[in-house]
Structure formats: structure tokens, C-alpha cells
Amino acid sequence: MPELPEVETVVRALSGVLPGRRLTCIETFRDAIRLPLASLSDPDLLRRKIIAVRRRARYPIIELTGKRALLLHLGMTGTIRVVPATEPRRKHEHVILHLDDGNTCRFDDPRRFGFVIACRLTAPGADPDELADLGPEPLSDAFTAEYLHTRLCGVKQKIKTALMDNAIVVGIGNIYANESLFRAGISPLRVAEKVTLPQCRKLVGQVKQTLQAAIRAGGTSISDFHGVDGAEGKFVRELQIYGKAGQPCPRCQSPIRRLVLGGRGTFYCSRCQR
């Protein structure tokens, strides 16, 4: 499943091959995935040159000339690949961008939780308005203990829910929220505003370390994709708590608990996490 490290990897790969190419045609194969695909039919997008591929949170942005851009999200199962136009279309390829060098950039997503939309930019290099409400990047200098502590002031949600709120900090999914809270020794059930500044220090540090470890491990955090090219994610081996209900806590050996928070599986040690 694409988490922030995977999106970063995809964006780096695309930025090596797409800039400089022109869009000659955009094919869509259904009306909508997570969002309608109608905005891709705008003829104004064609013949424009791709000038950059970048990332904000988990959204890849393919920037075109004329302050236009394609905004993407990989959802749960989305993948992007660049292959020759002659390659047969796969079952779940919903969008195919045709390039002026005979290649295509294809968006494949079996579960259709992702999307591709066309948008406008206020200036070259700017983020689209659609991303205006996003919080800071977790690996940036803007994500500090002081920031988090201030931001959690008055928040009655559980800390785990708050940590996954993109308005507070972007890119922390369910797996990294569980792992970071365990490593910081903070219960996912703790009310967000009750998390102290020293605890925020631990938490911010563990969020950064966990994400960086995932990037070093090659990204993929669960083994959804084994088989195709054997590219099973290595970070799954480093998980300490996620998916381990009933198993002994790696720190104190008491059984790991599971409950559902905000509709998501939540794993924690009631002894190590307070």
C-alpha cells in the first residue's frame, strides 16, 4: 500500500522521465474512480509540456505549462508506471496519459480509492487550491513538538485520530500512527489535548524516525504486492505492534491489544503506552 515513502519513491521516479514531454492524449476508461474523471477531458490540457513532478503529502502533482496540473492520489492500491503505448492495457488501468515520445503514463488502481483530476495553479510551482488545508510535512522542520503541542490544544479527539488528521500533519497513515505511538509510549486512546509537551517531543521524534526507517527499508509497509517483481516491502519486518494482536509486546511481553478507533484497527500495549 502506498504510504508517504512510497509516494515519494514514485514521484522521484516520474520526475526522472516525465518533465520535457508533452501530453498528446488522455484516455479514461470509466466516468469516475474516487472522484470523477471528467476534468481530464479538457482539451486545454493537450499539447502542454510537463515541467515538473512533485509531491505534497500523499498527492503526486504533475505540473504542466500554463499553470495547469494533474493532481493524483494513489489511494490504497494505486500504482503509476511509464510504458510504451503499444503495451496492452491492464484490467484496472483507469487513466492513460499519452506522451509525445511514444510512451504512456498509466494510473492503475483495483480498489479505485485513488484519483486523477486536472486543476489550475495560481503560480508555477504553487500547490493547487485543493490542497490548501493541509498541515505541515512530517519530515519538515515545521513539524516540531512545540507546533504539535499548540495544535493539539483544545482537541478532544484521541491522539491517534488527531495524528492521522491531515490538517494537523500530513502523511501519517494507520500503520505509522500505531507504530509511532507505541515507540513514543503514548496510548492511542489518550485525549489529544492531554498529551504533554515532553510527550509531543517523543512523539514527533518517533514519527520522523519511523517514516525515515520506512524510506530506508524501501517503503512498502505491508506485503500487498508480493509476486509481480518480488518487491515485497521490507518495513513490514520492522513493525513492532501493527497487526500483532495477541502477540507479546516486544518491550514488556504483555499481550498486544486491538480495538477499533475511527473505524481503523488500533494496536497497542496497555502497559507500555499511557
Added chain:
DNA sequence: AGAGATACCTGGGAGC
């Protein structure tokens, strides 16, 4: 307004 719940979707695993 803030917080919680729900819809969206399908492959894969568990259980019968």
C-alpha cells in the same frame, strides 16, 4: 464547529 460515523471498492484470507 468539532467530532464521530459512513461510503467508496475489491482481492485475499478465514471459516464453513
Added chain:
DNA sequence: TGCTCCCAGGTATCTC
């Protein structure tokens, strides 16, 4: 073995 059921996840949107 083959069938059914349930679950996983992020985000937009709804409801209270």
C-alpha cells in the same frame, strides 16, 4: 474444493 463473509485502507461527505 468451493462458496460466502469479512476485512483492509485514505479521504470526502454526511450526521449529530
